[in-house]
Amino acid sequence: MISLRNITKRFNQKTAVEELNLKAKEGEIIGFLGPNGAGKTTTMRIILGFLRPTSGEVFIHKLNPIEDRIEVLKMIGYLPENNPLYQEMKVNEYLQFIADIKNTPDYENVAEDVGLSDVLTSKIEELSRGYKQRVGLAAAMISNPEILILDEPTSGLDPLEQDKIRELIKRIAKKKTIIFSTHILSEVEDVATRLIIINHGQLVYDGVKPSGRGGVEKLFKKLVRS
Amino acid sequence: MKTLYKKELNYYLNNPLGYIIVALFAVFANFFYIKDIFVVGQASMRTFFSILPWLFLIFIPAISMRSLSEEKRSNTLETLLTLPISESQIVVAKFLALLTVMGVGLGLTLALPIGLSFFSKLYLPEVIIGYIGLLFMGAFFIALSMFFSSQSKNQVLALLISVIIIFFLLIINSDFNSAVLPKFVQDYLSYFSPNYHLQNFIKGVIDIRSVFYFVSGTILFLFLTVIDLEKRG
Numbered sequence: 001m002i003s004l005r006n007i008t009k010r011f012n013q014k015t016a017v018e019e020l021n022l023k024a025k026e027g028e029i030i031g032f033l034g035p036n037g038a039g040k041t042t043t044m045r046i047i048l049g050f051l052r053p054t055s056g057e058v059f060i061h062k063l064n065p066i067e068d069r070i071e072v073l074k075m076i077g078y079l080p081e082n083n084p085l086y087q088e089m090k091v092n093e094y095l096q097f098i099a100d101i102k103n104t105p106d107y108e109n110v111a112e113d114v115g116l117s118d119v120l121t122s123k124i125e126e127l128s129r130g131y132k133q134r135v136g137l138a139a140a141m142i143s144n145p146e147i148l149i150l151d152e153p154t155s156g157l158d159p160l161e162q163d164k165i166r167e168l169i170k171r172i173a174k175k176k177t178i179i180f181s182t183h184i185l186s187e188v189e190d191v192a193t194r195l196i197i198i199n200h201g202q203l204v205y206d207g208v209k210p211s212g213r214g215g216v217e218k219l220f221k222k223l224v225r226s
Numbered sequence: 227m228k229t230l231y232k233k234e235l236n237y238y239l240n241n242p243l244g245y246i247i248v249a250l251f252a253v254f255a256n257f258f259y260i261k262d263i264f265v266v267g268q269a270s271m272r273t274f275f276s277i278l279p280w281l282f283l284i285f286i287p288a289i290s291m292r293s294l295s296e297e298k299r300s301n302t303l304e305t306l307l308t309l310p311i312s313e314s315q316i317v318v319a320k321f322l323a324l325l326t327v328m329g330v331g332l333g334l335t336l337a338l339p340i341g342l343s344f345f346s347k348l349y350l351p352e353v354i355i356g357y358i359g360l361l362f363m364g365a366f367f368i369a370l371s372m373f374f375s376s377q378s379k380n381q382v383l384a385l386l387i388s389v390i391i392i393f394f395l396l397i398i399n400s401d402f403n404s405a406v407l408p409k410f411v412q413d414y415l416s417y418f419s420p421n422y423h424l425q426n427f428i429k430g431v432i433d434i435r436s437v438f439y440f441v442s443g444t445i446l447f448l449f450l451t452v453i454d455l456e457k458r459g
Contacts (some may be wrong), residue, residue, distance in 0.1 A: 045304075048308050050304060050307055050308055050458065051458065052458075069312070070311075070312060071310075073308060073309060073310040074310045076308075078308045080301070080304050080308070082301065084300055084301035084304060084305050085302070085305070086302055087300075088237065088240070088241070089233075093236075097229060097233050098309065100229035101229050101309045101310065101311050102309065102310060103310075139305075
């Protein structure tokens with residue numbers, strides 16, 4: 001479904017991602033870990049075609065995200081880091097706007113799924129951080145895309161809201177490919193079916209989650225320190 | 227594209243700043259028109275049409291400055307560019323929304339000539355062609371301002387650069403240049419001045435060279451803006 005072959009991305013002299021190879025299949029929930037600046041966001045942006053790789057190839061169902069941008073983006077829902085939203089819009093206006101661009105009749109089921117029904121007529125700028133995150137997630141889920149790319153979906157949320165988002169991710173995961181980045185290692189233990197760790201732009205782990213409580217944390221610290 | 231056009235237009239409809247800018251434009255434009263009638267004693271639209279480019283100098287960069295710089299500053303450009311909509315659709319939708327706002331501003335100046343036509347002899351085709359010329363010029367300035375808006379995350383900087391560039395374009399064929407530059411240089415430079423091309427429309431003449439100048443200038447800056455969005459690393 002998603003295939004990255006020898007992806008390298010350089011910004012001037014700095015290498016953000018180096019010779020990265022990755023394949024993701026339907027039904028996988030991939031926890032994407034790495035310290036700050038490891039290249040997680042860059043990799044996600046390359047998958048989306050938002051950034052052009054310096055070298056290497058990306059395919060989404062045999063389509064190239066740069067050359068077949070529109071077709072690829074129809075298959076992907078994306079929650080960017082820091083969740084940029086049009087603050088001046090009301091929640092229902094924003095979701096309708098996204099639904100119209102994605103050519104989907106309505107957004108109401110998704111809004112209900114993520115618990116936005118009570119705030120649909122509120123302005124986005126007036127919402128709490130947790131609700132804003134739900135708006136971003138709802139926008140990503142509109143049109144029921146095959147692939148969800150979530151860049152730190154629970155960032156800045158309180159523990160209860162984090163739990164709700166995790167439950168939601170697990171619930172919608174069937175027949176989808178989900179790639180999510182996070183700094184919360186227990187989140188990966190709880191949600192992911194596969195673990196990928198990158199450090200300094202290079203893949204250092206790709207495989208199953210270590211078993212046992214705290215297994216992900218131990219592995220992460222071992223690989224990132226070394 | 228229609229969705230984004232509606233969203234952009236709604237921003238101006240739901241924002242007091244949009245109303246203030248359009249109202250100020252209409253007030254100043256109508257003031258200059260009334261001044262012509264009562265002070266100069268002239269009911270012609272020619273002086274009025276000649277003054278409007280100088281109002282465009284502020285009005286158009288003011289409405290266009292946020293079009294892309296605000297998207298860049300708030301990172302919503304990433305949201306927009308990761309939706310299934312092409313860069314050219316984004317640019318054209320924003321351009322058409324701004325053209326509509328400018329059209330409303332120009333529309334608010336129509337009441338006086340229409341009213342005056344009942345009491346004096348206004349040659350209507352000349353007035354209509356004059357307005358068409360202003361629409362062409364406005365479209366060109368919007369495209370130019372959008373391009374400079376795409377070059378910075380700072381709206382004020384985008385506004386200032388657009389004002390400076392439009393100012394230089396407007397003064398290319400000014401009396402000052404005529405006095406200091408040799409005639410052949412002045413003739414050559416004049417072709418690049420939007421004011422020079424607007425004069426034909428003001429006289430009631432649709433000159434194909436002037437249409438070409440405005441249309442090609444508009445397309446050039448829209449194209450450059452699309453290229454800028456496509457670049458993104």
